[in-house]
Structures are given as C-alpha cells and as structure tokens.
Amino acid sequence: MPVSPITLFFDFSSPYSYLASTQIEALAARHDRGIEWVPVLLGPVFAATGSRPLTQQPLKAEYSLLDLARTARFLGVPYRHPQPFPVATQQAARVTIALQQARSPLAVDWIHRVFEAYFVHGHDISAMPALHAVGAGLHLPPAQIDAWCADAQVKDRLRANVERALHAGMCGAPFFVVDDEPFWGVDRLPQLERWLQARF
Amino acid sequence: MPVSPITLFFDFSSPYSYLASTQIEALAARHDRGIEWVPVLLGPVFAATGSRPLTQQPLKAEYSLLDLARTARFLGVPYRHPQPFPVATQQAARVTIALQQARSPLAVDWIHRVFEAYFVHGHDISAMPALHAVGAGLHLPPAQIDAWCADAQVKDRLRANVERALHAGMCGAPFFVVDDEPFWGVDRLPQLERWLQARF
Numbered sequence: 001m002p003v004s005p006i007t008l009f010f011d012f013s014s015p016y017s018y019l020a021s022t023q024i025e026a027l028a029a030r031h032d033r034g035i036e037w038v039p040v041l042l043g044p045v046f047a048a049t050g051s052r053p054l055t056q057q058p059l060k061a062e063y064s065l066l067d068l069a070r071t072a073r074f075l076g077v078p079y080r081h082p083q084p085f086p087v088a089t090q091q092a093a094r095v096t097i098a099l100q101q102a103r104s105p106l107a108v109d110w111i112h113r114v115f116e117a118y119f120v121h122g123h124d125i126s127a128m129p130a131l132h133a134v135g136a137g138l139h140l141p142p143a144q145i146d147a148w149c150a151d152a153q154v155k156d157r158l159r160a161n162v163e164r165a166l167h168a169g170m171c172g173a174p175f176f177v178v179d180d181e182p183f184w185g186v187d188r189l190p191q192l193e194r195w196l197q198a199r200f
Numbered sequence: 201m202p203v204s205p206i207t208l209f210f211d212f213s214s215p216y217s218y219l220a221s222t223q224i225e226a227l228a229a230r231h232d233r234g235i236e237w238v239p240v241l242l243g244p245v246f247a248a249t250g251s252r253p254l255t256q257q258p259l260k261a262e263y264s265l266l267d268l269a270r271t272a273r274f275l276g277v278p279y280r281h282p283q284p285f286p287v288a289t290q291q292a293a294r295v296t297i298a299l300q301q302a303r304s305p306l307a308v309d310w311i312h313r314v315f316e317a318y319f320v321h322g323h324d325i326s327a328m329p330a331l332h333a334v335g336a337g338l339h340l341p342p343a344q345i346d347a348w349c350a351d352a353q354v355k356d357r358l359r360a361n362v363e364r365a366l367h368a369g370m371c372g373a374p375f376f377v378v379d380d381e382p383f384w385g386v387d388r389l390p391q392l393e394r395w396l397q398a399r400f
Contacts, residue, residue: 048258048259057251070400073400
C-alpha cells in the first residue's frame with residue numbers, strides 16, 4: 001500500500017515555515033515519506049482565527065524576535081529577521097504552483113531559494129526583481145515568471161490551496177497533516193516524528 | 201557563585217503550565233538548579249497581549265484540544281480536558297503564595313496537587329470545596345485556607361506577581377526566565393535545557 005506524503009501548508013512570509021522547511025525533508029526521508037508542499041496565504045488564516053502576525057502583538061513581538069533567532073540556532077540554520085516584515089507572498093506562491101503543475105523538479109528548489117532570499121539574505125520577495133533573481137539561479141526566464149504570476153488558472157489554484165488549508169483546520173504556519181493528523185508549528189516536528197514512528 | 205533558580209510564571213488554569221509542571225523539576229535537577237514557582241493570573245496577560253484562551257479562538261480551539269491530549273501522551277503524563285474551562289484561579293494562587301511566604305515545604309506539593317485536581321481529576325479548582333479537598337491531603341485545615349484567601353497582604357503579593365510577570369515580558373503561560381533569558385511554552389523546554397547546558 002503506498003503511504004501518503006506529509007502535507008505542509010506554508011506561507012513564504014512565515015519565519016517558522018522557513019525553519020520547518022529546513023528540517024522536514026530529512027525527517028520525511030527517515031520514514032520513507034514524501035512531502036506535498038502547499039503554498040498558501042496566511043492573511044485568510046489570520047482572518048479566520050482572529051489573529052495577526054506575532055510581531056504585531058504587544059509583548060509577543062519582542063519575544064518572537066528572540067525566539068526566532070534562538071530557534072534557528074537550536075536547529076543549526078541561518079536566520080536574519082528581514083525588513084520589511086511581513087510581505088505579500090502571492091507571486092512567490094504562484095510561481096511555486098506553476099512549477100508544481102508542470103511537474104518541474106525545480107519546484108522544491110524554488111521554495112528553498114525563496115525562503116533563503118527572504119530569511120537569510122533579506123531580499124524583499126514581494127518584489128518581482130527579487131523573484132527574478134531567484135529564478136535566474138534556476139535558469140527560469142523573468143518573462144516566464146511574470147507569465148505564471150499573471151496566469152488565471154494558477155491564481156485560482158492558490159485560492160483553492162487556501163480553502164483547502166482552512167478546511168484542514170490550518171490555524172497558523174507551518175501546518176502539517178500526516179494521515180489526517182494535524183500538527184501546527186516547527187516545534188511540533190518531534191511529535192510529528194513520533195507519530196510516524198508509533199502512531200502514539 | 202550561587203546559581204539563580206529557574207523562574208516559572210504559571211496560571212493554575214493553563215493546561216500547558218500543568219504539562220510544564222510535570223517536567224521542570226527533573227530538568228532543573230539535571231542542571232543543579234532550583235525552581236522559583238510564581239503563580240500569576242493569565243487574565244491581565246491576555247489583556248496586555250490582546251489575546252484570549254486558545255480554546256476560545258476559531259480553528260485554534262479544536263486544534264488545541266487535540267494538541268493538549270497529544271502533548272500529554274508525548275510527555276507521558278495524564279491529561280483530561282476539564283469542564284468548566286478556564287476557571288478563576290486567584291484562590292489557588294493565594295494559597296500557594298501564603299505557603300511560600302511561610303516557607304512551607306508543602307508549597308510545591310500544593311501546586312502539583314491543584315494542577316492534578318483540575319487537569320487529571322476534573323475538579324473545579326475555582327470553588328473552595330475543591331481547594332479544601334486538596335488541602336485535606338496536605339493536612340491543611342479549611343479555615344486556614346479560607347484565611348489565606350482573604351489575606352490582604354497575600355492578595356497584594358498576587359498582584360505584584362502579575363506585575364512582575366508582565367515586566368519580565370510574559371506573553372503566555374507557562375513562561376520561564378533563566379538568567380534573564382525568557383522561554384514561553386512547554387515546547388521550549390528543550391531549548392531551555394540547551395541554554396542551561398551551553399548558553400547557546
């Protein structure tokens with residue numbers, strides 16, 4: 001019986017999603033699972049939960065900056081909190097979707113490189129020049145990237161991703177679903193791994 | 201040079217505080233640290249952060265109930281989500297403070313037993329009969345418990361605890377401070393332990 005992949009709902013502007021993106025592949029490989037990467041937009045999730053970015057909440061703002069830097073050190077990955085933050089990510093998400101629909105092997109590379117452009121190098125990934133630069137590293141022409149961002153069918157798919165995420169109960173990012181079991185947050189990866197091991 | 205204790209700010213109605221209370225003593229002992237237990241009220245913290253209990257937020261409500269049960273299994277401790285939830289905890293906090301001020305060795309027992317009364321046995325710890333029952337197990341007369349709950353100086357100290365917690369940056373419960381480094385959440389105990397080991 002084929003096993004289902006780990007589904008990962010994420011927003012490119014979510015720091016904890018970036019951190020999770022650096023960990024999930026090794027975890028999935030340890031358990032012979034694939035990963036379904038599902039780009040979404042956190043705005044509708046915040047609207048549904050009545051929440052907003054941690055960095056815009058009193059007390060949690062200061063703590064979250066400390067926690068992000070420390071969690072990155074804990075995981076052993078680079079992190080530099082970007083400015084501006086957060087940024088619009090629908091264009092980066094649309095390119096991801098277009099690559100996925102084309103079954104391009106570059107889709108996962110694109111995801112990692114966009115996250116790194118923002119959370120390691122501080123490039124404003126809401127702006128097309130930053131996305132063109134990421135694309136250049138993958139030999140994707142700027143005109144192709146622009147065309148994908150304007151594609152109505154791709155836009156529809158992004159909206160469908162958001163609907164699917166909310167239907168799955170997404171209340172924050174990153175949000176994982178494994179065999180119908182939901183996990184919210186990079187800090188739940190140890191529980192996700194226990195789930196894969198033992199269905200505890 | 202004497203080492204400072206791990207300070208733990210908690211509310212008796214916080215499920216994640218209960219879960220943390222089952223873990224922190226073994227962790228502290230591994231690193232020759234004491235624990236300073238500081239009962240507070242989450243209401244003023246929610247007011248300061250503009251938040252409210254997870255169980256009252258759309259999407260997060262359903263997820264949090266699943267997460268609590270799973271986190272308890274992950275940690276290997278009993279948990280049964282109580283009703284009513286949340287409840288007022290100032291009386292339980294005041295008894296804690298009175299025992300601490302009397303330097304009673306029962307203070308920590310009281311904390312564990314109140315948490316268990318609520319999160320394992322489902323007793324409504326906002327009601328005096330439930331607190332009297334906990335007290336009976338420690339040979340504390342009901343009249344003594346009532347007197348502590350009515351003590352103006354004890355009430356003042358609880359208010360001071362809340363002020364101290366907010367000043368320390370408490371943005372949720374449990375909230376730990378170790379050598380001026382803050383940690384929010386039972387899920388940050390691995391990072392807290394790494395901090396004690398390596399000041400990473």
